[in-house]
Amino acid sequence: MSSFLLSRRTLLKSAAIGSLGLTTGLLTQRPAFAEDLTIGIIYVGPRDDYGWNQAHAVAAKALAQVPGVKVVEEENVPETIAVAKTMESMVELDGAGLIFATSFGYYSPFMLDAAKKYPDVQFRHAAPLWKEGDPKNAGSYFGYLDQAHYVDGVAAGLSTKSNKLGFVAAKPISTVLSNINAFTLGAKSVNPNATVQVIFTGDWSMPVREAEATNALVDAGCDVITCHVDSPKTVIQTAEQRGVKSCGHNASQADLAPKGFITGAEYKWETIYKQFADTLSKGGTLPNFLAGGYDLDFVQNTPYGAGATPEAIKAADAAKADMKAKKPIYVGPLKDNKGNEVIPAGTSHPPYDPWIDQINFLVEGVTGSIT
Amino acid sequence: MADIAQQDGVPAMAGGLAETMDRLRRSSEYVVIPLFALVVAGLIFSLFLFALGQSPAMFFSLLWKGGFGTGFSWQNTLVRAAPLILTALCVAIPARLGLVIIGGEGALVLGAFTGAVASIPLVNAGAPPFLVLGAMLVTSVATGAVWIGIVGALRHYRGINETIASLLMSYIAIAIMNFFVEGALRDPGNPNKPSTQPIGEANMIGEVPGLGVHWGLPVGIVVAILLWVLMNRTTFGFAARVTGGNVRAARAQGLPVGKLIVTACAIAGACAGLAGFFEVAAIQGKANASLAAGYGFTGILVAFLARQNPIAIVPVAIFLGGIAAAGGLIQRRMGMPDATVQVLQGLMFVVLLVSETLYGRLPFFRAKGDRR
Numbered sequence: 001m002s003s004f005l006l007s008r009r010t011l012l013k014s015a016a017i018g019s020l021g022l023t024t025g026l027l028t029q030r031p032a033f034a035e036d037l038t039i040g041i042i043y044v045g046p047r048d049d050y051g052w053n054q055a056h057a058v059a060a061k062a063l064a065q066v067p068g069v070k071v072v073e074e075e076n077v078p079e080t081i082a083v084a085k086t087m088e089s090m091v092e093l094d095g096a097g098l099i100f101a102t103s104f105g106y107y108s109p110f111m112l113d114a115a116k117k118y119p120d121v122q123f124r125h126a127a128p129l130w131k132e133g134d135p136k137n138a139g140s141y142f143g144y145l146d147q148a149h150y151v152d153g154v155a156a157g158l159s160t161k162s163n164k165l166g167f168v169a170a171k172p173i174s175t176v177l178s179n180i181n182a183f184t185l186g187a188k189s190v191n192p193n194a195t196v197q198v199i200f201t202g203d204w205s206m207p208v209r210e211a212e213a214t215n216a217l218v219d220a221g222c223d224v225i226t227c228h229v230d231s232p233k234t235v236i237q238t239a240e241q242r243g244v245k246s247c248g249h250n251a252s253q254a255d256l257a258p259k260g261f262i263t264g265a266e267y268k269w270e271t272i273y274k275q276f277a278d279t280l281s282k283g284g285t286l287p288n289f290l291a292g293g294y295d296l297d298f299v300q301n302t303p304y305g306a307g308a309t310p311e312a313i314k315a316a317d318a319a320k321a322d323m324k325a326k327k328p329i330y331v332g333p334l335k336d337n338k339g340n341e342v343i344p345a346g347t348s349h350p351p352y353d354p355w356i357d358q359i360n361f362l363v364e365g366v367t368g369s370i371t
Numbered sequence: 372m373a374d375i376a377q378q379d380g381v382p383a384m385a386g387g388l389a390e391t392m393d394r395l396r397r398s399s400e401y402v403v404i405p406l407f408a409l410v411v412a413g414l415i416f417s418l419f420l421f422a423l424g425q426s427p428a429m430f431f432s433l434l435w436k437g438g439f440g441t442g443f444s445w446q447n448t449l450v451r452a453a454p455l456i457l458t459a460l461c462v463a464i465p466a467r468l469g470l471v472i473i474g475g476e477g478a479l480v481l482g483a484f485t486g487a488v489a490s491i492p493l494v495n496a497g498a499p500p501f502l503v504l505g506a507m508l509v510t511s512v513a514t515g516a517v518w519i520g521i522v523g524a525l526r527h528y529r530g531i532n533e534t535i536a537s538l539l540m541s542y543i544a545i546a547i548m549n550f551f552v553e554g555a556l557r558d559p560g561n562p563n564k565p566s567t568q569p570i571g572e573a574n575m576i577g578e579v580p581g582l583g584v585h586w587g588l589p590v591g592i593v594v595a596i597l598l599w600v601l602m603n604r605t606t607f608g609f610a611a612r613v614t615g616g617n618v619r620a621a622r623a624q625g626l627p628v629g630k631l632i633v634t635a636c637a638i639a640g641a642c643a644g645l646a647g648f649f650e651v652a653a654i655q656g657k658a659n660a661s662l663a664a665g666y667g668f669t670g671i672l673v674a675f676l677a678r679q680n681p682i683a684i685v686p687v688a689i690f691l692g693g694i695a696a697a698g699g700l701i702q703r704r705m706g707m708p709d710a711t712v713q714v715l716q717g718l719m720f721v722v723l724l725v726s727e728t729l730y731g732r733l734p735f736f737r738a739k740g741d742r743r
Contacts, residue, residue, distance in 0.1 A: 040703075046708070072703040072704075073702065073703065074699045074702050074703055074709075075702065075708065075709045076709035077699070078665070079661040079664075080650075080654065080664045081451070081654045082451070082695075085446075085447045085450060085451070085696065086699050088443065088447070089437070089443070089447060089696075089699055089700060090703070092441075092443045093436075093437070093441070093443070093444075093700060094703060104563060104564050109655075109656055127563070171553075171565075173563050174563065175563060202549075202553075203549075203660075
């Protein structure tokens with residue numbers, strides 16, 4: 001285990017050194033920009049967590065290869081005064097012109113304060129929190145991961161034998177609920193008999209409880225497991241050990257489950273980061289609020305693993321095309337799992353509908369409760 | 372040795388200067404040995420850096436730059452040191468009574484949480500800031516005092532190991548906060564990060580003018596000095612130290628051991644609660660899971676490095692604050708993982724513990740005529 005981590009770290013390091021060399025090589029022949037842009041990226045956990053932070057770190061690495069861009073990164077920065085000081089330090093000591101604060105709790109008060117203190121520096125935060133009245137040099141960017149979870153659900157629905165799917169979730173908040181619902185609706189769209197059993201662990205990173213929850217779901221007969229926790233590593237590994245299939249979340253976990261991995265819902269922050277760097281280097285203004293899904297290439301699915309059946313791959317590819325064409329996931333008539341009608345017949349909620357951000361129920365077909 | 376022999380040869384000089392010099396020489400042991408240990412830790416750490424193919428010179432120059440090299444670095448360092456002074460006091464005061472309390476984290480979190488809760492009705496009623504902050508301060512400090520006071524009482528009256536009890540109670544404290552923050556006391560305005568209702572911009576404690584650091588730092592330093600006086604210059608402190616030296620002897624002398632233990636623990640908890648108050652009133656503005664940031668645990672390291680001396684805690688906290696402040700710069704400039712700085716801290720801790728064996732063994736620091 002530790003030797004594995006070590007080799008991984010060495011790998012990351014050599015990759016970093018390699019990309020550094022590449023950047024230096026490119027720097028000599030790049031077209032002249034007005035000035036170089038230093039971009040600071042802050043992570044709440046380790047960069048190689050197989051999850052939320054890694055998704056950003058992968059994008060940071062891609063960003064570092066853009067000519068004229070220098071990336072400085074800091075990991076394990078808690079949501080305390082420490083992040084305020086990290087942002088200030090990136091501005092004061094590294095001359096950062098753009099800062100990506102990637103953890104939810106960085107926003108208020110820390111990033112808002114930093115934006116007020118340094119009006120010439122751009123601050124962007126990875127959650128849909130910016131609203132009118134917040135500093136103009138601050139902003140939000142976000143990806144609708146539920147669309148990728150819908151594709152996961154389609155693939156899972158056609159890869160299961162027991163028709164029972166398991167979902168390990170952190171907290172019953174809107175972002176998580178919309179992913180559980182999308183996964184369920186995706187599965188039911190191709191396999192009406194599919195049901196999803198959900199277990200909430202209560203927090204974003206609880207490896208022991210995540211393993212327990214995975215085991216409990218497998219014991220209950222689920223043969224495909226997916227999750228919404230910060231680092232899906234434990235869940236995917238446990239599922240693989242138990243011999244069941246799995247779908248990923250946040251970043252690629254394909255190499256953790258060579259036998260059972262189907263596909264995974266991934267953010268593609270790279271699209272947004274490169275877009276922002278490009279805008280700034282051309283002297284443009286960054287949007288204060290930017291959110292998108294498959295249509296804008298902000299989310300993606302991990303390449304199919306050995307767990308995906310041929311039918312699943314075919315149906316999931318079709319679902320991806322639907323998502324790119326902005327086909328709504330939430331279509332009436334739809335009931336929640338308590339039998340109440342939440343969307344009447346003839347109504348639907350397309351992507352970008354604010355209704356999706358306020359979801360506070362689990363759809364029919366989900367076993368589990370949010371209270 | 373020759374030095375000592377020579378001094379022995381000098382006839383006992385009447386006069387304050389020689390005596391003062393002698394006392395200085397003897398007490399310098401407590402400065403020289405830890406500094407020596409830090410240098411050794413630095414050398415071992417340099418080997419570690421060499422093994423990784425990194426430059427120790429660059430590491431230490433970044434450590435200096437990020438922690439102490441610029442005005443901004445000092446701000447960064449002091450802000451990080453502020454909670455550590457108070458949480459280290461939570462370890463150091465009971466340590467004088469021979470108790471190893473490592474649950475400052477829980478007292479900090481629970482103190483911060485109850486303080487934030489106390490503010491809610493007052494903020495809603497539109498009370499002036501001094502009233503809101505006053506209520507928060509009293510609540511936070513009292514909660515911390517009760518929480519660690521319980522640990523002391525369990526130790527004395529029920530014989531429960533205070534180290535384990537305080538650590539486990541930390542988890543209970545954090546769970547209590549999470550239970551309410553995610554349930555009954557959750558602010559509906561903050562749906563995706565469960566928190567209590569914010570105390571509001573107007574009720575926040577500002578920074579010390581011209582320093583860029585919140586009031587937790589000067590308050591922490593004052594508390595450290597007061598507690599040094601309490602432990603070293605009062606009968607309470609004397610009785611506490613006697614208890615720490617030998618409980619049975621203290622009891623034989625008729626000292627109220629139980630009362631001393633519970634009081635010292637309550638003082639310790641009050642310090643951690645005070646740190647919690649500043650986390651809410653000066654930084655977060657509300658209570659949520661971010662309060663459990665590990666200050667209570669780093670405080671243990673600070674207290675041990677300072678050899679449980681309340682005054683020594685201040686420079687040690689600033690030193691560790693500086694290392695934490697520089698950690699970010701080191702990550703960014705050298706591309707090293709965050710764990711690098713933790714390796715350095717761990718090495719320092721181990722080498723300092725080992726260096727404890729040197730006390731009293733070096734002839735230079737011995738009193739005149741002591742020829743062990």
